[in-house]
Amino acid sequence: MAITEHTGSTPAAIAAHIASALRAAIAARGRASLAVSGGKSPIPMFEALREQDLDWSRVTVVLVDERVVPRDHQASNTGLVARHLLQGAAAAARFVHFFGELPAQFNAEVLDALVQDATRRIADLPWPLDVAVLGMGEDAHTASLFPGAPGYARAIATDDPLAWVVPDTAPHARLSFTLHALLQARELLLSISGDTKLSVYRRAAEKADPALPVSLILHQTRTPVSVWIG
């Protein structure tokens, strides 16, 4: 397990680290891909990242997970990224959205079709992702890998890049990068804030346990993970 912990981290420090990795990707390959988490925690980091000196026109941004809601819905992670990250110079980045028009009703068949459509939409992303920035919920979910939820077992087992998950503990069906896809990234960052999340993270760091999805990110040997504890 290649984990580097940064304690006392700040949104500015995380943003500087991400920008440096994106600059290196652009220097090496001419373009860069960045996958970010939604939720509430990343807002200060987004606002620091958008100020970084970077050729944003060479950066493609995607979410690690999205709630199945229209982009103008208050729970939309896409809306969050548009408001807080893709502003100023960062508006030159290309954003790849998982969805087009959303149907009014959802069932497993509809969600399967959304996954297929989103898989086509992400097909030309610079791959592997250069940087994937993960958050974590107090139940140890990361991206939308919610422990025990319908879709979860598949999302941590399949080699497909995307899967649907319907959390029973949080609102909205989700599309999420799968565990396999996240572990393809060149670099994973995990941002942890607050004492409750810190103790969940410490528990997950002890051993791999599918009941604590973030532990599956921590206990692997393929991809370096840096953990930013603020």
Ligand SMILES: O=C1O[C@H](COP(=O)(O)O)[C@@H](O)[C@H](O)[C@H]1O
């Ligand atoms: O639902 C989600 O939750 C996690 C954690 O969110 P936070 O509000 O506690 O920061 C987030 O990482 C994920 O992307 C999001 O869709």
